[in-house]
Amino acid sequence: MIERKFHVMTFGCQMNVSDSDWLKRTLASRGFTECENPEDASVFIVNTCSVREKPEQKVYSLLGRINVMTKGREDIIVAVGGCVAQQVGRGFFKRFKQVRLVFGTDGLSSAPQALDRLVDDPTLRMSLLDFSEEYPDRDGNWEDSEAPVSSFVNIMTGCDNFCAYCIVPYTRGRQKSRPTQAIIDECKDLLSRGTREITLLGQNVNSFGQDSHGDGTSFTQLLYKIAELDGLKRLRFVTSHPKDIADEVIEAFGKLDVLCPRLHLPLQSGSDTILKKMGRKYDVEKYLSTVEKLKAARPDIQLTTDMIIGFPGETEEDFLETMRVAKIADYAQSFSFNYSDRPGTRAEMLPDKIEKKVMQDRLARYQAWQTDNTERILQSMVGKKLDILFEGVSRRPGTEGVSWQGRDVYGQLVIVTLPEGEDVTGKILPVTVTKATRHSLIAEKAGDTW
Structure with a gap:
């Protein structure tokens, strides 16, 4: 008899994290028990990513x-879901005998019921790989539990851009926007x-509502609707395609108090030649014009980006153009990787x-600049007073009292040591930054204002 004890392992993007969190809640509502230690589990669920080769x-x-x-x-079920599952499909059954469920991105909503059947029937193997015609909505399955201080809300899935390097349209399907009211209802709940704090998720949120599944609400309108909800203190969104970000969305950074001044705006390359090969449908001039508009609308905005180093045909001059644009945009953080072939793109x-050695050298140079720039930005926060949304107790031990963690409006991690017995979960409180590390800030209470 297979025990209903499960362990989930997640790779990749925030959408995968959100999907895994939903799967955990749903399995718990069906009588499964989550195990932190994988050795105690009988059901293993691997939620995969295939955007890059390494994951x-x-x-x-x-x-x-x-x-x-x-x-x-013999009492083992291994389930593989997500983008690699959509890509490899039933091939997992041939390679790994313990894999009994393979579910794609749209098949996630049916995975809990499938696991129920697999527990009861040890001879069964199942695959859920078809794309659905509509957005595959699902119940939140929160029951009576509290939600995290900071939550993700999916507003769409799939992508219609078909960038030359990207496998997402093949693993997550064509773009499907979620009904506006369903999004609003989930946010309220x-x-x-x-x-x-709510972060809206999608492969390209700026094109929300522009597919055949849209209900007439644009992304700008959605932002304003959510910004009005009672109890919301902070609002974010990812990911934005530079070719689709509307002036109205840019203006919202200056008009909506709850919209945080940090935006992930993937550049991928600073060379017009490479951008054209990538099929990105914008050039450097347009990208930097967008950056200029964002900084005009919200002067304190911080930008982050994705960068592919070593795309086929990239010259040293192309790479140096990427470095030039990165310095102009002044990225607070980058997710940068060497190019890798994805099957079918x-x-x-x-x-x-590009030779591996050349790619690695360029990536090292880019990342060295980014590390220095991130440290410079964090160091500039020392001595400043920030409002922190506290998420909970930090894993880092406090020297005196309890170490708490929260984030400022830019999403930067802030660690604050507080006296024993003080609970600040979900509160926004002022702190003064006393120290910057490579990846976070250390702060203390701002005077007697609490």
Whole structure:
């Protein structure tokens, strides 16, 4: 008999994190028990990402380790979901005998029922790989529990851009916008359960409502509707495609108090030649014009980005253009990676692939600049007074009292030591930054204002 004890392992983006959180709640509502220690589990769920090569290889390695860890046990179910599952499909059954469920991005909503069946029938194997015609909405399954202080809300899935390097349209399908009222209702429910900050998620949130599933609400209108909700203190969104961000969205940064002054705006390359090969449908001039408008609307805005280094045909001059644009945009943080072929994409077939050594050298140079720039920005916060939304007790031990963690409006992690017995979960309180580390800020109470 297979026990209803599960362990979830998640790779990739914030949408995957959100999906895994939903899956955990839903399985708990169906009588499953989550195990922090994987060795105690009988049901292993791996939620995968295939945007880059490294996360995909990590999945295969992890499945191999699960096989070794559970060797000799017959009471095991391994389920593989997400983008790699959509891509590889039933091929997992051939490679890993303990994999009994493969579910794609739209199949997630049916995965809990499938796991129910697999627990009861040890001979069964199932695949849920079809794309649905509509947005696959689902119940939040919060029951009577509190929600996190900061929560994610999906507003769409899939993508219609078909950038040359990207596998998302093939693993998450074409763009499907979620009904506006369903989004509003979920936000209200989260706020009633203790959420104070909401991040709207989608592969390209700026094109929300522009597909055949849209209900007439634009992304700008959605922002304003959510900003009006009682209890909401902070609002964020990811990810934005530079070609689609409307002037009205840019203006919202200066008009909506709850909209946080930090935006993830993927550049991918600072070379017009490479951007054209990538199929990004904007050039550097347009991108920097958007940056200029954002900084005019909200002078204190911080930008983050994605960068692909070593795209096929990239010259040293192309790379130096990327460095130039990055310095102009003054990124607070970057997610930068060497280019890797993704099966079925146009870029896989392009000639002039860059030597690995050259790619790694360029990536190291870019990341060295970004590390220095991030440290400079964090150091500039020392001595400043910030309003922090406290999320909970930090894993870092406090020297005296209890170490708490929260985030400022830019999303930067802030650690504050407080006296024993003080609970500030979900509160926004002023602190003074006393120190900056490489990735976070250390702060103390701002005077006697609490």
